[in-house]
Amino acid sequence: MKKVYILLFAVIAFVFTSCSSDDNAVVEVPEEVLEGTNSVSFVFNHQMFGEDIVYDQYYKENSIGESLNITFLKYIVSNFVLIDEKGAEFTYKKDDSYFFVDSKTKDFKITLNNVPAGRYSKVKFGVGVDQEKYLRGMEDQQEFWDLCKEHDLIWGWITGYKFINCQGLFKTGGQDEEGFQLHIGSHGSKLDNYKEVLLKSPQHFVVSAKHKSTVHVDLEVSKLLDSTHKIALKESPYIMIDAVRAPKIMQNAQTMFNIRSIVIDKE
């Protein structure tokens, strides 16, 4: 196994294309034919203000003037769709497309297996669990439900998943510290907080029998409260079933993710 960075490919490809256009001659560079299937992994790197997250540590104040100390962050990602350079979509098997992510485990990795060969440029996924899956009954939940139960991503007093569970301490303007808890999920049948994220990759992630890709995704955790919407914890440190703030936090969550780089393992 030899590790090759796609960037190198891109540079070479660029050199080739520029050469050919300079020469104004038709120099066919046959693109490598991609066949078979392989896995695509996603590694989630959790950050605060661009640095790897450290638990039990206060960070500088956010734009709302609140300093956070994160002690717990787990969430659910689901329904992965890979989109290739031509816009064709590969939807990962729904039954296998639910994952939880623990920010405490550095480089938390999830893997999609048997992805068909292709040059993918975008990935779409959900944060949380869609209502359709939920309403299919217990048979469809069992394994994932048990897993989520173990990781405090299940509500007991209502039947549903916590899409995001984030806890910690905060200080507002040098005042005493207070605890905060965000338990964000769908509100029964009335408010569906499941949200989709679409990420463009800076480089193609190549998949074939010979190419295995790993997508490194950065998550800027501070954006959960400080992004499209500014959520002041001082006003409401315990956000659980909140019809105003919960959807805003989910919209903020959509902006947290960013693909940093792609690593391709080539046989």
Added chain:
Amino acid sequence: MFKECVFISLCLLLLSCSKDQSERYSDDIDDAYELIIPSNFPSLSYQYVNNGLKKSRIELGKVLFHDVRLSADNTISCASCHIKEFAFSDYGKAFSIGIDSLVGKRNAPAIQNMAFMTEYFYDGASNNLEMVPIVPIHNEVEMRENLPSIVEKLRSEPMYRSLFEKAFNDREITSTSMLKALAQYMAVMISSNSRYDRYVRGEKGGTLSQIEKTGLQLFQQKCAACHSTDLFTDQSFRNNGLQVNEKLNDLGRYEVTGFDEDKFAFKVSSLRNVELTAPYMHDGRFNTLEEVLAFYTNGIVDSETLDPLLKRKDGRIGIELSSDEQHAIIRFLKTLTDHQFIANPQL
């Protein structure tokens, strides 16, 4: 790679075979249960996807429903607070007593016609019948248990091994099978043979007295906007104008949705077997139907979220009913008592 493919295909084949087999296993004709949907009922909400009705599953559900192992200290079963003779409500108790003798804050509702409902509990905490038991199981003052722990307890009971095997071909005993069996048992708790039912279906024994007929007519005019269909609930959540109990400060539907408009809204209760399910309202504050009707006539408290149906055109609130009319409605409501249901040996 080819080898891998073959291996995966083989696995898939094996998987599909075993799945077919398990279905075939439970497709035993003697075990089939035919669900008869009463002709005066709306269509089913619970679709039995991946959970075909079987006698063996209903039986298992019944055993589980009565099993105290579903609570942390093995003292409380579902049946502790949902008693068959009272249409699976907790007769006489405003609030039921749970684990460690703790008291809840809502009246245990009757369990009946669940497969026709889309949302459960006074606040809609669940919209999936198979998930319903999760709420009381996890509730700190009810059963305070969790699924993996219950499954562990069940696995140590030889009786369950054969019951689960018979019902689901599940020797392992999983919480999925357990919840499916409980859903089946609750799904066959169908109350549809009251005197009123026989009356509307034109069946033998379906006679109503004059006063009961008057009550029915009044009911249709004054109550059926919310207590609609022959389920006697439109399954909506409404604030019916009960004075807020400051001590409990139960926000009702708001606790599940977080929308201000849902504050103090509770699910419209079915009135089937209402004669058996006293006391009434989400907090069991009224002991008699007379009190309930009197409340609707002149006890309703106005508030921001009071249901608009309870506001009259003349600006007053409540339902206009003379005491004779209230009496007639109560007489009608008592025709909804289903003696067959509470005597059904299968339940």
